[in-house]
Amino acid sequence: MYETLLFRNFPNVLLLSLQLPKYSRLDIDHSLEELRALTYSLGAVVCDALVQQRDQPHPAFFFGKGKLGQIKDLIHKHSISLLITDGQLSPKQAQNLEKSLHKPVLDRTQLILEIFGRNARTREAKLQIELAQSEYLLPRLLGMWKHLDRERGGIGVSRGTGEKQIEKDRQILRRKIANLKEDLKRVDRERTNQKKRRSSCLNVSLVGYTNAGKSTIMNTLTNSELLVENKLFATLDSTTRLLEEESRPKILLSDTVGFIKNLPHELVASFHSTLETLRDADLLLHVVDVGAEPEEHIKTTLAVLDEIQAVGIPKILVFNKTDQLNLLEQAILRRNYPEAVFISAIQGNVVELRQEIANFFERRMQTVQVLLDYKHTRRLAEIYEWSRVNKIDYREEGIFLELTSIPSNLKHLRHHLPEASFEQIELTLPN
Ligand SMILES: Nc1nc2c(ncn2[C@@H]2O[C@H](COP(=O)(O)OP(=O)(O)OP(=O)(O)O)[C@@H](O)[C@H]2O)c(=O)[nH]1
Ligand SMILES: [Mg+2]
Incomplete structure (x- = not known):
C-alpha cells in the first residue's frame, strides 16, 4: 500500500536547514547528520546540504528570498529531484517553496512518516501509520501533496483542482480518518486479552x-x-x-x-x-x-x-x-x-x-505465608504461575504455603482467594 516509489523517482536529494539564534552550528550539524541517515534509510542519495542563519523563519518561504537563488543553483548543479528541510514547514511555506523551486519539498516530519510507511509490517502498524499520514495530510491538501500522493498510488482522494474539489477531498480524508480510528479500536480490543495474560x-x-x-x-x-x-x-x-x-x-x-x-x-x-x-x-x-x-x-x-x-x-x-x-x-x-x-x-x-x-x-519481592483450604486446591496452578513457592506443606487444616512474589501479584491472590480460606500467618501483604 505504501510502496515508496517516491524515493525511487527522486533519488538526488538536497538537505536544507535553518539555523535560528537558539541553535549552535554543532546542533545544526548533528541534526543534519540525522536527517541524512533518515534519507539514506529510504534509499535516496544526499548530494548536498545548505544551512541559512536567520533570526526567524521567513513566514512565506521559510528561507530568506535571497537564499532561494542559491538553492536553485544547487538544484541545477546536482540535478536535485527532491528537497528536504530539517525544520517543520507550514502548509503555506511548503507550497510556496515548491512553486518557486519547481521541485517537491518535504520536511522532516513527512520524511519520518514516509519511513514509517515503508517499514510497517503488521496490520496494526499499517493502520497506525496510515492514520498518522492522513492526519498530517488533512491541513495540507492544498495541491502540494498531490504529486506525492500520485507517486504513492493515492491515498484514496479524487483528482481535480479548485476549492470545491479540495473540500471534497477533505471530506473523503476525514471519513477515512474516522474509519481508520474504528479499525484501530478493533485491533486494540483484540490486544486486551493478551494484556490480561501479561498482567x-x-x-x-x-x-x-x-x-x-x-x-x-x-x-x-x-x-x-x-x-x-x-x-x-x-x-x-x-x-x-x-x-x-x-x-x-x-x-x-x-x-x-x-x-x-x-x-x-x-x-x-x-x-x-x-x-x-x-x-x-x-x-x-x-x-x-x-x-x-x-x-x-x-x-x-x-x-x-x-x-x-x-x-x-x-x-x-x-x-x-x-x-x-x-x-x-x-x-x-x-x-x-x-x-x-x-x-x-x-x-x-x-x-x-x-x-x-x-x-x-x-528487591521488590515480598514473602508471605498462607493457609489454603483444600477446596481451593485447583488454585495451586495459578499460585505457582504467579509466585515462587518456597515451602508447601499439606497439613490437616489446609495447605500451608510460603510464597514470594511482587506486591501486586500477592494483592491479586488475596483478592481472589475467598476470605474464609485465606488465613494469613505472619502476613506482610501490602495495603
Ligand atoms: N558495534 C555494535 N553494533 C551494534 C550493537 N548492537 C547493535 N548494533 C548495530 O546497530 C544497528 C541497529 O541495531 P537494532 O538492534 O536494529 O537497533 P534498534 O534500536 O532496534 O533500532 P530501531 O528498531 O530502528 O529503532 C544494527 O546495525 C546492529 O547490528 C553492538 O553492541 N555493537
Ligand atoms: Mg529495532
Missing part, C-alpha cells in the same frame, strides 16, 4: 533512540531473531518474548518502536496502542548508543516518555555498543554515568544486564 508477569520494555540496538539486545537476551538493521526505525511493532523461563513470576521482555528528536505528534498519537506497551511496563531498559550523542539521545527519550506518561517508570540505563569505544572513552562514560550498565549486545555480553534485571525485581 501477572513482570513486564520489561526496551526503550530508546532509534538504531540504539534495542532489537539486538532483545535477540541476545531471548534468543530470538527479530529484524536488526543499520537503518532508522527498523522496528515499528512491539514484540514480546519470555525473558526468563524459570523465574516466577515470569519476566517478559518487549521490543518496540524507537524514538527520535522531534518525533511527529501525529505519530505519537496514532501509535498510542504500540506505546501502551511502554506505559504498562514495570521496568524500562533505556538503551543508549555510546557512539551517538548519549546526552542528547537520553534527553530526547525522556522527553518522549514524558509525553506518553511513562517517565515515572523505573529505568535501567543501558549503554550499548561498548565495542566501539576505547578504554579511556569507556572510563569517562562510566564515571559520568555510574548507575548505567555497559554492554555490547552484538558480542553477546549481556550477563550483567540480565543480573541487573533480576536484582531489580528481587
Whole structure:
C-alpha cells in the first residue's frame, strides 16, 4: 500500500536547514547528520546540504528570498529531484517553496512518516501509520501533496483542482480518518486479552533512540531473531518474548518502536496502542548508543516518555555498543554515568544486564505465608504461575504455603482467594 516509489523517482536529494539564534552550528550539524541517515534509510542519495542563519523563519518561504537563488543553483548543479528541510514547514511555506523551486519539498516530519510507511509490517502498524499520514495530510491538501500522493498510488482522494474539489477531498480524508480510528479500536480490543495474560508477569520494555540496538539486545537476551538493521526505525511493532523461563513470576521482555528528536505528534498519537506497551511496563531498559550523542539521545527519550506518561517508570540505563569505544572513552562514560550498565549486545555480553534485571525485581519481592483450604486446591496452578513457592506443606487444616512474589501479584491472590480460606500467618501483604 505504501510502496515508496517516491524515493525511487527522486533519488538526488538536497538537505536544507535553518539555523535560528537558539541553535549552535554543532546542533545544526548533528541534526543534519540525522536527517541524512533518515534519507539514506529510504534509499535516496544526499548530494548536498545548505544551512541559512536567520533570526526567524521567513513566514512565506521559510528561507530568506535571497537564499532561494542559491538553492536553485544547487538544484541545477546536482540535478536535485527532491528537497528536504530539517525544520517543520507550514502548509503555506511548503507550497510556496515548491512553486518557486519547481521541485517537491518535504520536511522532516513527512520524511519520518514516509519511513514509517515503508517499514510497517503488521496490520496494526499499517493502520497506525496510515492514520498518522492522513492526519498530517488533512491541513495540507492544498495541491502540494498531490504529486506525492500520485507517486504513492493515492491515498484514496479524487483528482481535480479548485476549492470545491479540495473540500471534497477533505471530506473523503476525514471519513477515512474516522474509519481508520474504528479499525484501530478493533485491533486494540483484540490486544486486551493478551494484556490480561501479561498482567501477572513482570513486564520489561526496551526503550530508546532509534538504531540504539534495542532489537539486538532483545535477540541476545531471548534468543530470538527479530529484524536488526543499520537503518532508522527498523522496528515499528512491539514484540514480546519470555525473558526468563524459570523465574516466577515470569519476566517478559518487549521490543518496540524507537524514538527520535522531534518525533511527529501525529505519530505519537496514532501509535498510542504500540506505546501502551511502554506505559504498562514495570521496568524500562533505556538503551543508549555510546557512539551517538548519549546526552542528547537520553534527553530526547525522556522527553518522549514524558509525553506518553511513562517517565515515572523505573529505568535501567543501558549503554550499548561498548565495542566501539576505547578504554579511556569507556572510563569517562562510566564515571559520568555510574548507575548505567555497559554492554555490547552484538558480542553477546549481556550477563550483567540480565543480573541487573533480576536484582531489580528481587528487591521488590515480598514473602508471605498462607493457609489454603483444600477446596481451593485447583488454585495451586495459578499460585505457582504467579509466585515462587518456597515451602508447601499439606497439613490437616489446609495447605500451608510460603510464597514470594511482587506486591501486586500477592494483592491479586488475596483478592481472589475467598476470605474464609485465606488465613494469613505472619502476613506482610501490602495495603
Ligand atoms: N558495534 C555494535 N553494533 C551494534 C550493537 N548492537 C547493535 N548494533 C548495530 O546497530 C544497528 C541497529 O541495531 P537494532 O538492534 O536494529 O537497533 P534498534 O534500536 O532496534 O533500532 P530501531 O528498531 O530502528 O529503532 C544494527 O546495525 C546492529 O547490528 C553492538 O553492541 N555493537
Ligand atoms: Mg529495532
